[in-house]
Amino acid sequence: MLILSSIQAAARSKAYTPVQNNEFIPDYIALLGDSISERASNIFYNGADIEDIYYENESWLEYMNHALYQRFLFSFDYNLGIGGDRTQDIISRMGDLAALDPAPRYVSVLAGTNDISNQVSPEIITTHLRTIYDYITGTIGARVIALPILPRSYFNNFSAAEITQAKADIMSVNTWIAEQAGRDIITAPLIYSLFQGSIENEPDPNYVTDGLHPSSEGAKIIGQELARILTPHAGSFKNGQWAEGSNLISNEYFSGTNGTLDNFSSGEIANDMRAIDRGDDGSANYRHYSKTPEGYQRIQIQAPAGSGVIGTYFRMLQQPLEAGARYYAELEIDSIRSDGLYMCSLILLDKSTENGVRSYVSLDKQGTRAQCTFGKGVLRTPICTITSSSDPDHQVYIQIEGDSSAGDIDADIILKQVRLIKLS
Structure with a gap:
């Protein structure tokens, strides 16, 4: 106990340097996509559930929002990611996005991974993404945060030739996504290269749990890059006003x-x-x-x-x-x-x-x-x-x-x- 008391006394004597008080304007953000979005709602803490579903630190959203000093308001209802969904499935449930109240000011779209798994062509994927982006900017009146399809090393039952084609299709779709950058569509093309490992067009093994879904380290890479991209567009806690x-x-x-x-x-x-x-x-x-x-x-x-x-x-x-x-x-x-x-x-x-x-x-x-x-x-x-x-x-x-x-x-x-x- 004496040793513990000494540790405590030393800790209490350390000077505290205060953090500057800052202000913000919070906006709602919604997530649209597949399981990579679905898993971004929450953080796993020592086995405890908070809001239904938990995965161990796989939330790129939380890493992003933390880096932006909680710039965005978010609740579980605003996560419209569903595991296994393709772009055509997302289009069929766009009404769920319109039903959110209050309406989100920003909507992240991370979609196309399951299209690639089902060998859907890049032309069809980009056509569907165009429909999704137009709905968000036109009908919802929100800004799109357009994420690229992530590099992957898991291709179930694909032949070597099909894997080569799938990787080329991902690159084709991502090139198209990057070209959509504008006032209402914010793109983050560098996420792909940051996520990539030593093997071209495949993820760093430390960044995925199964060759496809982001690990804690992978989620952090995505979140930090999104924060960097979003700061000049959306601002952060430091640059706004109180709610x-x-x-x-x-x-x-x-x-x-x-x-x-x-x-x-x-x-x-x-x-x-x-x-x-x-x-x-x-x-x-x-x-x-x-x-x-x-x-x-x-x-x-x-x-x-x-x-x-x-x-x-x-x-x-x-x-x-x-x-x-x-x-x-x-x-x-x-x-x-x-x-x-x-x-x-x-x-x-x-x-x-x-x-x-x-x-x-x-x-x-x-x-x-x-x-x-x-x-x-x-x-x-x-x-x-x-x-x-x-x-x-x-x-x-x-x-x-x-x-x-x-x-x-x-x-x-x-x-x-x-x-x-x-x-x-």
């Missing part, structure tokens, strides 16, 4: 130290907030709360290997919200260190029990946004509608957890701004 709406949280900058904490934590908690541990999971020495000179809330978790799962629930109770109104929560966070952490989530929900059991009986869904990569950025929940006033006491809820089974937990997290926004 239209009302700030309903009085302690936007985590002011004061009059909050409460449980018996297994120590330090100072911001006004009108409460820190709760995950049950009797360790000593109070594992979790320490303090305020930075700027007034931000600092959370430090240090626990030696073998201490189990250590975490904290950090919640802000709110006034009753208006029935029928739409809200979302957002948090500006700076992760100085995150060794041993596997989850950092921002959640908008009804009042929970003292044990952290979550409820959302008066919301249309539990608004959860998990962070895929630790660093500086903004977490923003999906937009939630208040469906009734039966349980009007709502809260914004931050959950941070780590697992010490593989080594020490050493986390230093700064919470900078938190807001609950009512959309007009």
